Amino acid sequence: MARGSAHIGKDSYTTRIKVNGHALVGDEPARNGGQDAGPAPYDYLLAGLGACTAITLRMYADRKQWPVDGVDIALHLTHGDDGAMLIRRTLAISGALDAAQKARMAEIAEKTPVTLTLKAGLRIDTELV
DSSP states (O other), X not given: OOOEEEEEOSSTTOEEEEETTEEEEEOOOGGGTSOOOSXXXXXXXXXXXXXXXXXXXXXXXXXXXXXXEEEEEEEEEEEOXXXXXXXXXXXXXXXXXXXXXXXXHHHHHTTSHXXXXXXXXXXXXXXXX
């Protein structure tokens, strides 16, 4: 499974992140006291969901040999009418698909690994060393 680490020093909120050998930077926007040197933590959450959705749909279309030219995913973290946090996800699938195939792709989007993890919740065990 995935492994990562994060380090913050005295540089406001700029955080050096490593995930499976990839170096990333996280930060907060200036309005929150950061330097906007990289995406904020919730931005990475949306990025992970978007990437997982896109990759899963591409894999599915390839396996079915469906003529999908591209998949665009728009994500918006907001609050629902009940005040709970909510991610609104919009799919735009281009290619010569019929309505049933597009509907099936939308069903598959609801079953991607990151989607299921977020919907189920995730236990986090924290250890101080």
